[in-house]
Amino acid sequence: MSSGPLDVQLVDVTKRYGELDAVRRVSLDVRRGEFFSILGPSGCGKTTILRMVAGFIEPTEGQILIGGRDVRGVPPNRRPTSLVFQHLALFPLMNVYDNIAFGLRMRGEAEREIAKRVVGKLDLINLRGYDRKRVDQLSGGERQRVAIARSLIIEPTVLLLDEPLGALDLKLREHMKEELKAIQHRVGTTFIYITHDQGEALAMSDRIAVMRRGVFEQIGTPADVYERPDTPFVAYFVGENNAFKGTAAAADGEMAALDSPVGRLWGRNPARLAPGTRALLFIRPEKVAIGAGDGVENRLHGSLQEVYYEGLVVRTRVRLSEGTELTLALPNTGASTLPATGQPVTVKFAARDAYLLPEPSA
Amino acid sequence: MIRRRNARTVALLLLPVLAWVLLLLVIPQIRMLDISLRFKLPVDKIGTAADVHTLSNYLEFVQEPLYWKVFIKTIYAALTITVVSFVIAFPIAYYLAKVSSGSWRRRLLVLILIPFWVNEIVRTFAWLLILTEQGVLNQALRALGLILEPVSYLYRDSTVTLGMAYAYMLFMLFPLYAVLDSLDFSLVEAAQDLGATNLRVLRHVVLPHALPGAIAGGIMVFMLSVGTYVVPEILGGKGAIWFVQIIYRRFYDALNWNLGSAFSFTLLVLSMAFVGLVLRIFGLSVRKAIQS
Numbered sequence: 001m002s003s004g005p006l007d008v009q010l011v012d013v014t015k016r017y018g019e020l021d022a023v024r025r026v027s028l029d030v031r032r033g034e035f036f037s038i039l040g041p042s043g044c045g046k047t048t049i050l051r052m053v054a055g056f057i058e059p060t061e062g063q064i065l066i067g068g069r070d071v072r073g074v075p076p077n078r079r080p081t082s083l084v085f086q087h088l089a090l091f092p093l094m095n096v097y098d099n100i101a102f103g104l105r106m107r108g109e110a111e112r113e114i115a116k117r118v119v120g121k122l123d124l125i126n127l128r129g130y131d132r133k134r135v136d137q138l139s140g141g142e143r144q145r146v147a148i149a150r151s152l153i154i155e156p157t158v159l160l161l162d163e164p165l166g167a168l169d170l171k172l173r174e175h176m177k178e179e180l181k182a183i184q185h186r187v188g189t190t191f192i193y194i195t196h197d198q199g200e201a202l203a204m205s206d207r208i209a210v211m212r213r214g215v216f217e218q219i220g221t222p223a224d225v226y227e228r229p230d231t232p233f234v235a236y237f238v239g240e241n242n243a244f245k246g247t248a249a250a251a252d253g254e255m256a257a258l259d260s261p262v263g264r265l266w267g268r269n270p271a272r273l274a275p276g277t278r279a280l281l282f283i284r285p286e287k288v289a290i291g292a293g294d295g296v297e298n299r300l301h302g303s304l305q306e307v308y309y310e311g312l313v314v315r316t317r318v319r320l321s322e323g324t325e326l327t328l329a330l331p332n333t334g335a336s337t338l339p340a341t342g343q344p345v346t347v348k349f350a351a352r353d354a355y356l357l358p359e360p361s362a
Numbered sequence: 363m364i365r366r367r368n369a370r371t372v373a374l375l376l377l378p379v380l381a382w383v384l385l386l387l388v389i390p391q392i393r394m395l396d397i398s399l400r401f402k403l404p405v406d407k408i409g410t411a412a413d414v415h416t417l418s419n420y421l422e423f424v425q426e427p428l429y430w431k432v433f434i435k436t437i438y439a440a441l442t443i444t445v446v447s448f449v450i451a452f453p454i455a456y457y458l459a460k461v462s463s464g465s466w467r468r469r470l471l472v473l474i475l476i477p478f479w480v481n482e483i484v485r486t487f488a489w490l491l492i493l494t495e496q497g498v499l500n501q502a503l504r505a506l507g508l509i510l511e512p513v514s515y516l517y518r519d520s521t522v523t524l525g526m527a528y529a530y531m532l533f534m535l536f537p538l539y540a541v542l543d544s545l546d547f548s549l550v551e552a553a554q555d556l557g558a559t560n561l562r563v564l565r566h567v568v569l570p571h572a573l574p575g576a577i578a579g580g581i582m583v584f585m586l587s588v589g590t591y592v593v594p595e596i597l598g599g600k601g602a603i604w605f606v607q608i609i610y611r612r613f614y615d616a617l618n619w620n621l622g623s624a625f626s627f628t629l630l631v632l633s634m635a636f637v638g639l640v641l642r643i644f645g646l647s648v649r650k651a652i653q654s
Contacts, residue, residue, distance in 0.1 A: 054555060076554045083555045089548040093570050102566070103556035154556060 006068070007032045007158050007190040008053060013062035015048050022048045024214040025062070030158070030192060035184055037193045037201040039225075040211035041237070046194045049211075050160050053192065055079045067157045077106075082156035084164045088147040090135045096122075096146055097131035103154035121149040124186065141172050141179075148183060158190040165200060177203050198238045202226060210234045228270060232357045235282045242288070242326050244281045248273040248356060256356050261322045266297040267354030278359040285329035286313070287353040290338075290345055297351040302326070304345050307338060314338065318347050398623035419624030429608065433629070436605040437636060439523060440587035444580045446527040447534040451579070455538035456568070460547060478532055486596045489525050490516070493597075517599030525597045530586050534579035541575030542568070577644055581637055588633045605629055 008030040015023040023045040030036045038046040051057050053064060055076035064071050071079055082103075090099050100121055104114045122128050125145035130138075138146065144164060151159055165173045165180075181204050184191050195201050201208045202222040209219045210233070218230040229235040235243070246260030248269075256269035258281040267281050283298075292299065302320040313329040316338070320326060326347060330338075339345055399415045407413065423429050454474070462470055477485065492498045493515040500512040515521055545568065553563045594604040609629065612622035 056551060056554075076551070077557045077559060081555070083552070085548045085552055087546075087548065089546065089552040091549060091552070091567065102553070102558075106553075106557040106559075106562060150556070 005032045006030065008192065009065040011063040013052065013059045013064060015052060016060040021214050026216055028209065030190060033188050033190055035191045035193065035204055035206045037195060037205040037208045038211055039195055039198055039201040039208050042196055044211045045214040046211050047162060050162055050194050054081050054083045054160055080157040082151035082154055082159050084147050084151050084161045086162045086166060088143055090143060090147055092135055096133050099135065099146060100150045100153055102150060117153060121153050124183065125149045140168050141176055144176055152187060152189065156189065158192055161191060161193045163195050180204060210238060232280055232360050235357060240285050240327065241282045242285065245359065246279060248275050248277045248279045251275060255351055258356055262300055262320050262324060266351035267356050268352060269356050271358055273356055273358060279356045280359050281354055281356050283349050283354040285327045288326065288328045288347050288349045290347055292346045293348060296348040299346060299348045301344065301346055304339055304341055304343050307341060318345060394623045395627060397619055398627055400620055402618050402620045419621050420628065422621065423625060423628050432603055432608060433605050436588060439519065440584050442523050443526045443587040444584045446523060447531055447583050448576055448580065450527060451531055451534040451538055455535055455542050459539050459542035482529055483592050485529065486525060486593050489597060493521060516597060522594050522598045525593045526587050526590060529593055530583045533582040533586065537575040537579040538572060541572050545571045584637060585633065
């Protein structure tokens with residue numbers, strides 16, 4: 001994934017609506033065959049990027065290249081992209097077959113060739129024999145797959161997906177995540193996937209761009225953005241996090257200490273913060289353990305608060321002596337070793353699992 | 363959901379409507395039907411033994427080719443008017459529903475409605491002022507040097523067609539506006555994204571969606587055009603005879619109510635049958651489009 005030709009490039013792309021920068025100087029390289037996600041809260045400009053790539057809107061500044069070609073001024077019907085809409089936008093007056101065949105008919109392909117390829121796509125999405133069904137006879141997941149097949153049949157250089165799983169219920173969404181990934185694996189087409197759901201982005205993507213207020217905060221692999229966030233926003237937005245406020249103290253190579261109300265805590269210092277800087281120390285709920293042990297730098301005392309049994313994990317909160325609270329996600333190992341609510345406990349976490357980031361000024 | 367104890371209230375509220383329909387529509391129509399089935403008799407013979415039922419008035423319509431000619435011409439003209447009003451109303455409806463927005467859309471709708479607050483006869487006379495030999499259009503064209511001698515636009519079938527298309531425009535515009543307003547614009551974008559040109563988006567996505575509105579508007583414009591008297595009378599002059607004018611003349615010039623009534627019913631039944639036929643053709647194709 002580290003090399004290979006680029007399918008989509010954005011170079012300093014800005015989209016301005018009046019005074020507002022919906023997208024500000026965004027640059028991006030998407031490699032061939034990559035599953036690339038743009039993750040961000042609603043209104044961050046991710047859909048604007050997608051619509052600029054699809055050709056429905058033109059950037060105010062900057063350049064978009066698809067397959068190495070500048071696409072400024074090229075209308076959507078002549079771009080080698082295909083968009084799966086948020087609400088799918090299947091043609092309600094056409095059946096499944098005609099929906100999927102639409103793109104080929106617009107190209108004037110012969111009906112025999114179209115029939116062959118539509119059947120191939122129906123196989124791909126496991127909906128063989130559904131050709132004569134009306135769109136409103138399909139379940140949510142089936143519609144989803146028809147929309148993807150309809151977009152893939154024109155063999156786009158890049159498939160753009162605008163939060164297509166948003167309307168599905170939880171169980172189906174989990175299933176469609178795997179299915180989408182499998183489809184992408186089979187066809188090998190480059191996917192650009194827009195979502196506000198960090199779970200979807202982490203599970204499916206080769207790389208993720210985390211976006212806020214029109215700019216990319218970080219681009220990296222799922223592990224990068226989860227384990228090594230560049231900014232506090234990424235740390236908060238992707239997954240769950242605990243944060244301690246304080247002042248950076250002694251720095252020791254990769255590591256630094258934070259002087260916080262609960263005491264001195266150690267963590268990684270990727271931003272090379274100088275001592276005296278206002279900073280936040282982040283630690284994920286699943287990286288905190290209960291019990292006093294050796295070889296772990298950070299140890300805190302508190303009392304056990306609510307316990308939420310969630311099945312996969314047991315979530316609890318520990319109120320530290322100073323009043324701040326720490327969320328823990330303990331693996332459900334079957335043994336109920338948790339002390340009773342209100343009991344004093346010691347929690348610990350390793351310095352290499354925690355990290356310091358500068359406190360945002362806003 | 364009407365609860366039982368409200369049924370009486372509802373019935374009471376419906377009473378004026380029922381009375382209206384019964385007294386002003388059903389009873390006069392039955393009376394007209396009765397008149398159409400009798401001979402024209404001198405006043406003192408009405409109600410005597412000579413006043414019997416007959417089909418002779420209807421037979422007169424069937425046997426006189428001139429009536430047929432005018433009738434077919436009327437149907438043909440009404441169809442033309444329906445098509446013309448669709449062609450004019452569709453882009454306007456599309457612009458209103460899918461391009462304009464917010465206060466601009468509201469203002470445009472008001473602008474379209476205002477001329478229709480004026481009476482139909484007055485509006486038709488306005489066309490007269492525009493199209494007459496000393497009218498606005500001729501003056502403008504002459505001032506521009508495009509024509510030397512004034513052209514007579516009046517008293518042509520095409521003028522009547524345009525005048526009627528204008529008169530009944532709103533009946534086409536609003537059903538179209540309603541269906542186009544319900545068109546999800548992402549369908550248009552999806553079609554574009556899949557390689558469709560604008561013309562093909564129109565053909566494969568927009569028009570099929572607008573069909574129910576076009577049919578509803580089409581029926582209204584067609585029926586109104588078939589039954590109109592004002593526009594052909596004012597813009598059509600003496601040469602252009604429409605079927606309703608024949609009916610009018612039977613009633614008021616010839617004072618033959620019996621024949622006039624018979625012609626009225628003939629027009630009503632035949633034009634309804636025609637609409638039914640067209641609906642059947644389109645209705646089938648709509649259902650087929652959904653099923654296929």
